[in-house]
Amino acid sequence: MTRYDVIVVGAGIAGSLVAQRLGRHGRRVLVLEAGAKAGRAPAGDPLTDYLTAAARLPGSPYRSRPAAASPEVTDLAGTDGTPGFRAAGHLLQDGPLPYASGYVRANGGTGNVWTGLTPRMLPEDFDTESFGYGRAWPLTYDDLEPHYRSAEAELGVAADADEQRAHLGLRFPDGYVFPMRPLPAARLDRLLAARLDGRRVEDPVGLREVELRVVGTPHARNGVPDPRYDGGRGYVPRGRDGRPDPGSRCVGNASCIPHCPSYAKYTPLKTQGRWSSSVTLRDRSVVSRVLVDGRGRATGVEYRSYDGEVSVAHADVVVLAAHAVENARLLLLSGLADRSGQVGRNLMDHPVLLTWGLLPEGEHAGAYRGPGSVSGFEGFRSGPARKLRAPFRVEFGTWGWIWAKGPVDTDVAHFLTEQGLFGEELRRAVGDRVRRQFTFQFEMEQGADPANRVTLHPTERDALGLPRPLVTYDLDEHVKEGMAAARAVSDQLFALLGAEDHTDYTPSAAWPGRFEHRGRTYGYRGAGHAAGTHIMGGSRATSVVDAWQRCWDHPGLYAVGCGSMPSVATSNPTLTMAALALRSAERIEADLTARDHPLSLRPTVPGAPA
Ligand SMILES: Cc1cc2nc3c(=O)[nH]c(=O)nc-3n(C[C@H](O)[C@H](O)[C@H](O)COP(=O)(O)OP(=O)(O)OC[C@H]3O[C@@H](n4cnc5c(N)ncnc54)[C@H](O)[C@@H]3O)c2cc1C
Ligand code: SF4
Secondary structure, three states: OOOOEEEEEEEOHHHHHHHHHHHHHHOEEEEOOOOOOOOOOOOOOOHHHHOOOOOOOOOOOOOOHHHHHOHHHHHHHEEOOOOEEEEOOEEEEEEOOOOOOOOOOOOOOOOOOOOOOOOOOHHHHEEEHOOOOOEOOOOOOOHHHHHHHHHHHHHHHEHHHHHHHHHHHOOOOOOOOOEEEOOOOOOHHHHHHHHHHEEEEOOOOOOOEOOOOOOEEOOOOOOOOOOOHHOOOOOOEOOOOOOOOOOOOOOOOOOOOOOOOOOOOOOOHHHOOOOOOEEEEEOEOOOOOEEEOOOOOOEEEEEOOOOOOEEEEEEEEEEEEHHHHHHHHHHHHOOOOOOOOOOOOOOOOEEEEEEEEOOOOOOOOOOOOOOOOOEOOOOOOHEEEEEHOOOEEEHHHOOOHHHOOHHHHHHHHHHHHOOOOOHHHHHHHHHHHHHHEEHHHHHEEOOOOOOOOEEEEEEEOOOOEEEEEEEOOOOOOOHHHHHHHHHHHHHHHHHHHHOEEOOOOOOOOOOOEEEEEEOOOEEEOOOOOOOOOOEEEOOOOOOOOOOOOOOOOOOOEEEEHHOOOOOOOOOOOHHHHHHHHHHHHHHHHHHHHHHOOOOOOOOOOOOOOO
């Protein structure tokens, strides 16, 4: 049997990056992936599957695989009464509120279907304990900064460093520019900037005024390369399989979730296309247990094929990169790494408060032309208001009301069934409405709370006979206060714009994430940003992994991904996750080098052979 240097479990963004970096050093890496490779049964071609799917859901380009099932957002439905939701499918839930996010188990993972927004965390995000909530990181922004740059190169990020520096206070080395120039602002962004830049809104919960400023969001999607990048060497965009494709651009198809037909959006398949020949991908291989020796050192894994056949593989280092929920499930299935009692705990997401409306008559938001969000307001992410309420990013939703109410078909149905319009009249009414639609997406930071957790269901099993994950989840007062502030800000934004506010969290079936707070009803969606389940810390007594994402309890075992993050901050987490994964890859390479060239423990004798 081949013995590997490293086994990586999961070929999403985190696993693909670790494998790529170690392969570059010639390490023998086995990547075990639960999903099937595209084009191989039971997976089809994602584009064809997406085009023929009944709905545009994140998982719709990937056929369901009972042996490696994925949770989908439609597994949740709102109900009247308590609890206000029902959960079906792979991820079981016992509330009291729903964890409203899914993930994808196909080769490439959730990174196939993500939106591709890649902001950095703010320096102050690394220590929310100083604001009275969450956990501090054992790392600072400056520790991670060089790895952010590596991740931006790997993912191909388009953004404006000067704008990020000026409006977010981010520190970059002198002269740093992103690989690609920022994406052009959406029509909605330009309209909001013209009407709102420099205006002030009241944050009644954070007890301050905030000046509004439209700021472009960094994107992992191909734009126009910046010739100044990398000391003037420039950057060449990468196409479908990661090969250089200088002409690859985001051309505005507006279907990034779930699939970019022009392959401008980064997916892990681009990184896989650059794996060296020393990396082997074995798909349809569901890892069910991590193996350790008598001293607790990781020695390999046990995995199952779709028909249940059990195999084992051995390596010096095992890297779990199966997504925050599945990493925790694997550690729990293996009975490992839990001396701190924190495995599966501290599950976080960005609960998203949506508000939506119509611009005044005659104005045009330019919906459905480009990525789902290009810019946002960043002024609510930082500062002492965090002591009083959760901080949040505000994304401008440029795909009409799709996230709140469903795609354009729902507008057609509205005019057809409720107003009886047909033909030319119907076309004009739908056109007018969709043109004026916009959404604000308020993404809340959720602090690490040990009570929010993933456990193994005591009786429910998946198709391979493995216990299914069970989530216990709630939103605390800090998050609810953040939503109260966001709603108050939204009210003022609508007033300033003279826009019609159509926000309405009914019917209950469409809003599983719904709660009352201070006499007002709030509805939230999940952002898909699962984090915290194998939390990183400075002490083995209170955390699962150290600052290198090494499991404290088991030499040779790493758990990488957003599950390591002590706080999820207000930035979409994947760029930070990628930076951490690349940093861990360096540590693993150093471990393997030390294995290959152990330092002599004998005292150095002058003249003795080295
Ligand atoms: C709709 C949506 C939009 C998003 N948009 C953004 C965004 O704009 N910006 C951002 O920062 N983040 C975004 N995210 C989050 C982002 O997608 C995730 O943070 C990221 O993909 C996680 O990467 P990962 O490699 O840790 O896990 P995954 O991508 O989930 O990969 C895990 C891999 O492990 C495999 N696997 C699972 N279990 C096993 C097992 N037992 N054995 C072997 N293999 C296994 C899976 O099949 C999968 O391939 C979004 C998420 C969603 C759902
Ligand atoms: S807007 Fe279109 S081209 Fe651009 S990333 Fe999204 S799907 Fe791809």
